[in-house]
Amino acid sequence: MLVFEAKLVGTNEQYGKLDEAIRTARFIRNSCLRHWMDNKDIDKYDLSAYCAVLARDFRFAKNLNSMARQASAERAWAAISRFYDNCKKAKPGKKGYPRFKKEQTHGSVEYKTSGWRLSEDRRCITFSDGFEAGTFKMWGTRDLHFYQLKQIKRVRVVRRADGYYVQFCVDQERLEKREPTAHNVGIDVGLNHFYTDSDGQTVANPRHLRKSEKSLKRLQRRLSKTKKGSKNRAKFRNKLARKHLKVSRQRKDFAVKTARCVVMSNDLVAYEDLKVRNMVRNRHLAKSISDAAWTQFREWVEYFGKVFGVVTVAVPPHYTSQNCSNCGKVVKKSLSTRTHTCHHCGHTQDRDWNAARNILERGLRTVGHTGTLIASGDIDLCADGETPPGKPSRGKRKPKK
Ligand SMILES: [Zn+2]
Numbered sequence: 001m002l003v004f005e006a007k008l009v010g011t012n013e014q015y016g017k018l019d020e021a022i023r024t025a026r027f028i029r030n031s032c033l034r035h036w037m038d039n040k041d042i043d044k045y046d047l048s049a050y051c052a053v054l055a056r057d058f059r060f061a062k063n064l065n066s067m068a069r070q071a072s073a074e075r076a077w078a079a080i081s082r083f084y085d086n087c088k089k090a091k092p093g094k095k096g097y098p099r100f101k102k103e104q105t106h107g108s109v110e111y112k113t114s115g116w117r118l119s120e121d122r123r124c125i126t127f128s129d130g131f132e133a134g135t136f137k138m139w140g141t142r143d144l145h146f147y148q149l150k151q152i153k154r155v156r157v158v159r160r161a162d163g164y165y166v167q168f169c170v171d172q173e174r175l176e177k178r179e180p181t182a183h184n185v186g187i188d189v190g191l192n193h194f195y196t197d198s199d200g201q202t203v204a205n206p207r208h209l210r211k212s213e214k215s216l217k218r219l220q221r222r223l224s225k226t227k228k229g230s231k232n233r234a235k236f237r238n239k240l241a242r243k244h245l246k247v248s249r250q251r252k253d254f255a256v257k258t259a260r261c262v263v264m265s266n267d268l269v270a271y272e273d274l275k276v277r278n279m280v281r282n283r284h285l286a287k288s289i290s291d292a293a294w295t296q297f298r299e300w301v302e303y304f305g306k307v308f309g310v311v312t313v314a315v316p317p318h319y320t321s322q323n324c325s326n327c328g329k330v331v332k333k334s335l336s337t338r339t340h341t342c343h344h345c346g347h348t349q350d351r352d353w354n355a356a357r358n359i360l361e362r363g364l365r366t367v368g369h370t371g372t373l374i375a376s377g378d379i380d381l382c383a384d385g386e387t388p389p390g391k392p393s394r395g396k397r398k399p400k401k
Helices: 012-038 044-057 059-063 066-088 142-146 207-225 231-264 276-280 285-308 351-366 379-383 392-396
Strands: 002-009 107-111 116-118 124-127 134-139 152-160 163-170 184-189 195-197 268-272 311-315 339-341 348-350
Touching: 002 142, 012 044, 012 059, 012 066, 012 107, 012 124, 012 134, 012 152, 044 059, 044 066, 066 107, 134 163, 184 351, 195 351, 207 231, 231 285, 268 285, 268 351, 285 311, 311 351, 339 351, 348 351
Parallel strands: 184 268, 268 311
Antiparallel strands: 002 134, 002 163, 107 152, 116 124, 124 134, 152 163, 184 195, 339 348
């Protein structure tokens, strides 16, 4: 699924109507949740049937396109089934009991294949359901021309601090060609550098991000000093929300560019399978920033890995920094020891570099041997001093006439 985004340009009156649609979508999602809380044994089909009841009982609910109503019910069900899943898997910590959505700066409403219409030149979109938001000009829709109309499966209207956006979800998988580079890499994330790879190369932490985060904190303090319900507070809230938007865009930009670069120049990328959930609680500012950036970076590495056909492996993070990457023996060290010095073989290396080499080694071992004949090591191979016959499965097949 590809997603294209464009900014919607319209009048304040039109934006107000989009607000109504977004509010209604939220109302339906929350109502469905309430319905589930009161009758726990219902399933997603019951929720979708409940949409019709809501549309009958509330006039404004009927204004929303019927497929958009269904999409809102599906959202509620997604939250419920995620909760069920977490319970079934006995996930440690909170299980994510579904919560009601509150009125916020950001919000969205999702249409499927009806309730909207593109203009002939695809520069404008018209929303044609009961809210009658009308026609908007779109900024940044160049990419939309390459796809057929029937490939657009969903259209989402997203409200952010700096305006209204439309997202088109196009039913097409992105696959691209890439020449093999004959190079594999292991990556270790740290505080001193964003990451260190198994060749000893480092990528610095994005400094501009740290700066933005600092001014974010400052704005947050200013906001907390304003009086509740005052105009000044509303002003600062918008300012803060815009700043948040900017930081998240910067972070995404950094993640996308760095991830694409790593994937393009390697055939296999190995990294640690970190449980960031536990780490974000850390009070240390620098750490929580790099954690957030790291999670996003990892998601993009995995995405580009799929697009470009590059193997990505998340290895269990145990002992990656403690083992010697040269002889494999355990060399105990505290967090403050920055250099790895092995007293078994005398190997000396930067701590993170040593860890990155261990990660690559583990990645190559755990990546699996799909479709191979021998699963359990080399014991059988050595038994009678002979190599096994090639492709034994072929021999069993009946010869063709
Ligand atoms: Zn060693």
